[in-house]
Amino acid sequence: MGCPCALHLETRDESVAQAAKTAVLAECMRLDRKYSHYRDDSLVARIAASAGGAIEVDAETADLLDFAAALHAQSGGLFDITAGTLTRLWDAQNGRLPDKSEITIALAATGWERVQWRRPVLRLGVPGMRLDLGGIVKEYAADRCAKLCRDIHAEAGVVDLGGDLALIGPHRDGTAWIVGIKAPRPSGQAAARIELPRGGLATSGDYERALIVDGRRYSHIVDPRSGEPVQGFASVSVVADSCLVAGAAATLAMLMGTQRGGAYLRDLGLPHLTIRDDGSIDGDIVRVD
Amino acid sequence: MHSNVKSPSLSPNPHLRPERVLRWLLAVIALASLAGCATQTVQPWQRGRLARWDMRWDPDPLQAAMDQHAYFSKEGTAGEIGAAGGGCGCN
Amino acid sequence: MRPSPSLSLLLAASAALTGHAPARADETGSEQYAGYRFNVYSEDALSAPSLGDPRRYQVYSQQFLLNMPIGNRNTLSVNATHEVMSGSSPWYVQPGPDGKPIQVLSGATIRDHRSAATAAFTHDAGGNDTTTVSATYSQERDYRSAALGAEHTLPLNAALTLGFGGSFSHDRIEPFEAMLYDRIPRAEKNTTSAFASLSLVLDRYSVVESGIQVNYQSGYLSDPYKLVSVGDALDADTRPGRRSEAAWLLRYRRAMNENAALHLDSRLAVNSWGQHSLTLAANWYQSLGDGWQLVPGLRYYSQSRARFYAPYFAQDSGPFFSSDYRLGAFGAAAANLNLRKRFGHWEFSAGAERYHASTSYALGGTALADPATVSYTRIFAGLDYHFD
Numbered sequence: 001m002g003c004p005c006a007l008h009l010e011t012r013d014e015s016v017a018q019a020a021k022t023a024v025l026a027e028c029m030r031l032d033r034k035y036s037h038y039r040d041d042s043l044v045a046r047i048a049a050s051a052g053g054a055i056e057v058d059a060e061t062a063d064l065l066d067f068a069a070a071l072h073a074q075s076g077g078l079f080d081i082t083a084g085t086l087t088r089l090w091d092a093q094n095g096r097l098p099d100k101s102e103i104t105i106a107l108a109a110t111g112w113e114r115v116q117w118r119r120p121v122l123r124l125g126v127p128g129m130r131l132d133l134g135g136i137v138k139e140y141a142a143d144r145c146a147k148l149c150r151d152i153h154a155e156a157g158v159v160d161l162g163g164d165l166a167l168i169g170p171h172r173d174g175t176a177w178i179v180g181i182k183a184p185r186p187s188g189q190a191a192a193r194i195e196l197p198r199g200g201l202a203t204s205g206d207y208e209r210a211l212i213v214d215g216r217r218y219s220h221i222v223d224p225r226s227g228e229p230v231q232g233f234a235s236v237s238v239v240a241d242s243c244l245v246a247g248a249a250a251t252l253a254m255l256m257g258t259q260r261g262g263a264y265l266r267d268l269g270l271p272h273l274t275i276r277d278d279g280s281i282d283g284d285i286v287r288v289d
Numbered sequence: 290m291h292s293n294v295k296s297p298s299l300s301p302n303p304h305l306r307p308e309r310v311l312r313w314l315l316a317v318i319a320l321a322s323l324a325g326c327a328t329q330t331v332q333p334w335q336r337g338r339l340a341r342w343d344m345r346w347d348p349d350p351l352q353a354a355m356d357q358h359a360y361f362s363k364e365g366t367a368g369e370i371g372a373a374g375g376g377c378g379c380n
Numbered sequence: 381m382r383p384s385p386s387l388s389l390l391l392a393a394s395a396a397l398t399g400h401a402p403a404r405a406d407e408t409g410s411e412q413y414a415g416y417r418f419n420v421y422s423e424d425a426l427s428a429p430s431l432g433d434p435r436r437y438q439v440y441s442q443q444f445l446l447n448m449p450i451g452n453r454n455t456l457s458v459n460a461t462h463e464v465m466s467g468s469s470p471w472y473v474q475p476g477p478d479g480k481p482i483q484v485l486s487g488a489t490i491r492d493h494r495s496a497a498t499a500a501f502t503h504d505a506g507g508n509d510t511t512t513v514s515a516t517y518s519q520e521r522d523y524r525s526a527a528l529g530a531e532h533t534l535p536l537n538a539a540l541t542l543g544f545g546g547s548f549s550h551d552r553i554e555p556f557e558a559m560l561y562d563r564i565p566r567a568e569k570n571t572t573s574a575f576a577s578l579s580l581v582l583d584r585y586s587v588v589e590s591g592i593q594v595n596y597q598s599g600y601l602s603d604p605y606k607l608v609s610v611g612d613a614l615d616a617d618t619r620p621g622r623r624s625e626a627a628w629l630l631r632y633r634r635a636m637n638e639n640a641a642l643h644l645d646s647r648l649a650v651n652s653w654g655q656h657s658l659t660l661a662a663n664w665y666q667s668l669g670d671g672w673q674l675v676p677g678l679r680y681y682s683q684s685r686a687r688f689y690a691p692y693f694a695q696d697s698g699p700f701f702s703s704d705y706r707l708g709a710f711g712a713a714a715a716n717l718n719l720r721k722r723f724g725h726w727e728f729s730a731g732a733e734r735y736h737a738s739t740s741y742a743l744g745g746t747a748l749a750d751p752a753t754v755s756y757t758r759i760f761a762g763l764d765y766h767f768d
Contacts, residue, residue: 242397244397244398245390248393248394343640346631349718351762359421364683365706365708366655366683
């Protein structure tokens, strides 16, 4: 998953805890192997290799693609999973800023409009196109892990995949878990603590994977139309009935910039929290002190 | 039958006169509606404790139904919040 | 609160990936379960001066319930009851030698069956917005009743929910042995009822609900099996052809700690026959660990008499008269204790209630001693099966 992951569980049965741990680990590894942006043996890599041609995908991938397609339509093209080539350019691990020509080339290989998706066949129209499922897969994984835990009757707990949380179930006495929202700049402290009685909490932000050059931060969230990282909130956190929906909302708000993003979050009606570069905090999430 | 036996005296109950009861009723309803302004809002995601089985209006619907049926048959006035169910010729 | 259009789009798009929608905190009925109860109701023998068989009513009843979610937003709930009743019943009251009323009970033991079924369909639009429609049918040898009801709940804001609804029922009675005892051969009665309520989340631990209910009955409202002693004669129980009632209900629920909750319920009612009543009930839900729950409770009830009620009438002060104790002034105190145990999918429950009514318990007291106020014991045992 490329991030610190944790499973918090409350149970009286040691074997249930062990089974849950095994199930969650196995599921995370499965999804990582399948959708990792970095691995050469992942399905994403095979899809990229098929660019220019067609590839048939399984049901799970088809569902993810359907979801991404819907988000693309709802966001007016802002949310685009074909921005894989672009996001690779702005990856922190490169240690440098990409130059204009690289961006232009990557932009030519970006754009969901250039994709033919007729379930179950995916046709990436341009060679060099790459899918980047970040913004969906980690949140989906959290929801999946939570469901697996519930299936084996580990019913009180929280799955935490690098700050994207999915609730397994409330504490055994019925009270809600209290979770922290990470601060965008590493400080070890939570920006806020809230109750999570159901669903999931997802945070979209630049704190972990931002590229820093000459003291400036460049978000890893790239606008697929301009090829440049977005300049908006430092982080957006949303609570929804699933980590997946929370993550989608948070990512969309990040992509839209502070003005439109703020309006979008208010219109959605989901509890949310936004942090700007100057550290100011906004949003209607109710904090627990 | 003894025709000169009086009917037992029927003095009206001073504490539960309809007008007094009605006034009390209105006052408390007014209070109940004011209360809405004064309390803190609990967001839906804060309702952990309220989601418990023993915090429902009727944790056991079957038992509530049987209770209501017993009280309705044996008392002169009856009913609960909600639609009235079918009647019975209970004696 | 209903999702905004933009949220609805997200939710719809994610449906395939998230699968079954997770449970919401305020949802009450959408788990699939079945329940069975066996109840025994047994009235104490009449201890006051009486004539006829003093052993009163005994009822054995069985209840069945099936609660079925249909999809994510709908629930169908079906329940059926079957009862077997026997025992003697108050027939009329006559003045004894010292003026004290003597209850005469029906000599013949009434043995009757009653079957009833209700189906209710609920649509949950999300965030406490629900609509329920229900239909009920009940049948005994001499009595039939059919009813339809509908209700709606609407969230006004994050803490306040409005509920309202109405129902209509049509009943028909065809008394036994009508010719023999000069009873009306057939009669009907209609009841229309409406309610409105507000429920308020006070804080993380407590909720309160306040509601008003009004109902209007018309038709034959008398009891064809009862007679009234008027002067030297015995006349048929004659009540007005209309009755309206208004009631105010208040309910409070509080989570005391992780293992206990307090329930307080009250009801205040007045009707057009001159009666007013007060009901107060308190129940304490205590978890004992390991899936055990103990629920003790207390209930107090008091009502005043109808204008045309008396144990017996020296002369005809008509046009209405009744000596049915349920129209007299009395109070009742009851105590109950229930036990529940959950193991896996099964849940076992059992309980008992002891109820004692007396004219001396009435608020404000009464000079009338009604001989027929009832005391009873109820016992039940039940089994529920939770499908998930």
